[in-house]
Amino acid sequence: MPQFSGLRYTAAMPHAIDVQDVSFGWSSQALLLNHCHLQIPAGEFWMLLGRNGSGKSTLMKLLAGLLLPQTGYVHIHQPVGFVFQNPDQQLVMPTVGADIAFSLTNQGLTSTEVRLRVQDALATVNLSGLARRPIYALSGGQKQRVAIAGAIARHCEVLLLDEPTSLLDPESQQELLANVRELVTQRGMTALWVTHRLEELEAADGAVVMESGQVIEQGPPSQLKHIQEYKLSQACC
């Protein structure tokens, strides 16, 4: 198993994602994340909520291994795929098929294996037949699904999605949400999805609320006090 400072992979873990006492600051003067703890059960779909600037995206980057914590550990024992808010920041090849195949570079696969993985991944996100479609000719929702297909082609078991629907219209939002729900239910993947859209919680098994760099609550959405408060504040405005 690979082992890096602050990012530890272990063989048998009760949770797909286990964050223990993680602190991180963008500057040496102040910590943004302050002794964060978080556990996401394997094979479940969870959402991460919190006000602007509370540290959600920073935490997601720590989970993906794009940043390393200054103290504490992130334990993840399965391959991780990351889906950015804006898919144009992660789709790098001219066509759909080439982009998914690019994610398999350096995996030592034959061209037949690459082709089969691209086909399987496209079918999983309901984009079969679009392998030759130029990326620029896709809708925003289709681009997000190509990003997810890249993770599926790499056999990622944990999906991290940072506000994946914030640039989408309501119909594409619903399609993406249903697609990720299906990946969790049918393929047993684990997904953690950042959102400000409370209606998306209906698709989730659990939710985590962050405030000022700390996880202040986590559990089934209907039982979280802070989420009820957000709902009430939305209803009256």
Ligand SMILES: Nc1ncnc2c1ncn2[C@@H]1O[C@H](COP(=O)(O)OP(=O)(O)OP(=O)(O)O)[C@@H](O)[C@H]1O
């Ligand atoms: N690359 C960076 N360099 C320096 N500071 C950063 C960087 N990225 C984020 N920050 C700062 O860290 C703080 C938390 O940002 P972060 O994006 O993690 O919050 P967030 O909860 O995801 O917010 P939002 O809901 O608005 O996306 C902000 O004050 C932000 O300016």
